[in-house]
Amino acid sequence: MIGQSGRFQVLDRAIASEGSKIVFLIRLAPIFPFTYVNYAFGLTAVRFIPYAVATLIGIIPGTFAFTYLGYAAAGATTGGSSTRSIIQIGGAVAALIVTLFVARVATTAIRRAGVSQVSGG
Numbered sequence: 071m072i073g074q075s076g077r078f079q080v081l082d083r084a085i086a087s088e089g090s091k092i093v094f095l096i097r098l099a100p101i102f103p104f105t106y107v108n109y110a111f112g113l114t115a116v117r118f119i120p121y122a123v124a125t126l127i128g129i130i131p132g133t134f135a136f137t138y139l140g141y142a143a144a145g146a147t148t149g150g151s152s153t154r155s156i157i158q159i160g161g162a163v164a165a166l167i168v169t170l171f172v173a174r175v176a177t178t179a180i181r182r183a184g185v186s187q188v189s190g191g
Contacts, residue, residue, distance in 0.1 A: 076102025078113070078173050081110070081114060082114045082115055083137075084109070085114040085115055086115040086116075086117045088113070088125070089114075089115070089116035089117065089120055089121070089123075090112060090116075090120040090124045091124075091170075093111065093120070093121050093124035093125060093128065093140075094125075094128040095128070095176040095179050096126060096128070096176070097124065097125050097129050097132075097170070098132070098172050098173065098175075099173040099176035099177050100132050100136075100169065100173055100178055101173060101177065106133040113117065124155075126158075127146045131168070131169070132169060132172075133162040133170040134165070135165040135166065135168060136165075136169075138161060138162060139162050139165055139166060141158070142158035142159060142161055142162035142165075143162065145158045
């Protein structure tokens with residue numbers, strides 16, 4: 071039933087030609103929910119090893135940024151030296167900015183690849 075969908079066919083063609091790149095870019099953009107994306111990729115022609123490698127590499131920046139944001143927030147709330155708090159808050163802001171920038175670049179690249187047509191855009 072899904073194979074008959076025009077939107078799915080557009081996605082499957084994009085994945086077939088640029089599978090690893092699309093997976094990597096989607097993993098960089100934290101706006102895509104993992105559960106739905108995992109299911110969608112399972113329905114496409116992307117092969118398992120390229121999918122797994124692109125996922126592993128693609129989630130590293132976001133994992134680092136979100137972990138650091140949590141660390142900085144915990145450090146800022148527990149007190150301590152003001153210099154340390156300023157550095158942690160600055161680092162957290164930088165991590166957030168980098169995450170948003172990477173998400174924007176990834177989303178733009180995904181749209182250029184034609185995948186945005188799948189979501190109706």
